[in-house]
Amino acid sequence: MLSPLMIGLYVFVLAVFVGFELITKVPPTLHTPLMSGANAISGITIVGALQCAAYVDNPVVSNYIGFFAVVLAMINVVGGFLVTDRMLKMFGRKG
């Protein structure tokens, strides 16, 4: 059996190639929204943050840290997607 680390590495390397293929096709005009959109996606760490902030009875140190992780990741996610949408809306117009 492969260790989880090795499976993860396979997934990581293949995903990097998929990412390269996808992003090379983005025209330079859209590079700023691409960046802010990709940026929002890096907020996926929210999935881990939510786990860290969860507790059953009393919060311990790791949960307090988790709370701040949720805050930071949510700023990244919500801010990133909203600002990208604002920009893309402007590009919708054609002369």
Added chain:
Amino acid sequence: METLIHVAYLVASVLFILGLKRLANIRKSREGNALAAAAMALAMIAALIDIGTVDYTFILAGIVVGSLIGAVAALRVEMTAMPQMVAIFNGMGGGGSLLVGISHFWGNVGDGTGPMAGTLGSDVGITLVLSVIVGSVTLSGSLIAFAKLQEVITGRPVQFAGQKAFNGLVLVASLVIGAWLLYVGGGPGAGQSALIATAVLTLVLGVTLVLPIGGADMPVVISLLNSYSGVAASMTGFVLQNNLLIIAGAFVGAAGLILTQIMCKAMNRSLANVLFGGVGAEISGGGGEYTSVKEAGAEEAAMILESVSSVIVVPGYGLAVAQAQHVIREMAEILESNGCTVRYGIHPVAGRMPGHMNVLLAEANVPYDRLVEMDQINGDFKNTEAVMVVGANDVVNPGALHDDSSPIYGMPILMVHEAQTVFVLKRSLAAGFAGIKNELFEAPNTLMVYGDAKKTITKVVEELKAS
């Protein structure tokens, strides 16, 4: 149930791919962004179901606080300030990954004595240390990039003796502490202190890595930090053994890396040169005297523009500073109503982040099909009657083509000097970021129009309207 959650993560991964794919098409890009946002929402719901019944106080409070801050910032930011906004969001993502790593350590290793590899397994341990290192560098590096772009601190490179050696030492030290944590460990509390020490060291590293990089090289830095924030998310994915985090992080890592490459190529510089070269450090006195410069006023410019049939506007960071994008569009509309074609020639590194000029011009309602990239428009300058350079300098310096002593020699430029008449709107003859003389300003077909770009173009518009 577990299977269902993994299926949800898989669907979210696919939605991210479809979203990014649509981003490549201007008409579908908004939809693509919405798909990616939906993927994120789905991932969060799946994660919450996975967590099960817990006390949701921290989770909800964190979501509300973070969303509010993010939304207010995103809706209020000016388009000219987009680079620093992206930098700060980037830092938040990196910071999130850093805290997830630390929290995971506190929750699962805690006071446990002995090596972390024993408690968590070396696979998880290694990636945990890496998520802390990459997350810290992303967080503090992004904050410094923000401070530079916002001009809280100087945009010029800040260097000190032995900076590279210092950075190298800090990196090695943090790796050594990380390795100690993994395989040696210590008594109660020692592990936590070691992890915090690693985080602090790499936070310092983020600062000293970005400080020596100049303002005009920020497109590269932001792209690279963007890549790091993705790698940090991937690392937390390894820690939590969650493929969705690994995949989504890898996409961002790849995106940032591609943009980094494009930016470096557009400056004909290596990544190492951008990161460590300290270009733009010395403020030279304009890099030599100008002898035969011809000057024109707004009235003269208006007169010439009125009579031509093709105009290319070349915007640079100065356009953003002067906030001249709206009045330029107004000018273009008047010229177009006279039967003149107006296009915009955009250098890949114009502005402070990739695509910065496009966003500013789109904000001013310039149709995106008038925004032409360098390679497409460069052949057209020789058939163009008038070019208006607004706040760009090094990217239109013909010295880059033939002067092999020039620091920008070999950098691809916009061939504006081939046009019949070139107006250069500039405050003065001061040197650009590279600190060198611009041959274009002395060219026989160049007319310098001094002053604030917005005021100058407003005057041109008035003249055009009056006649």
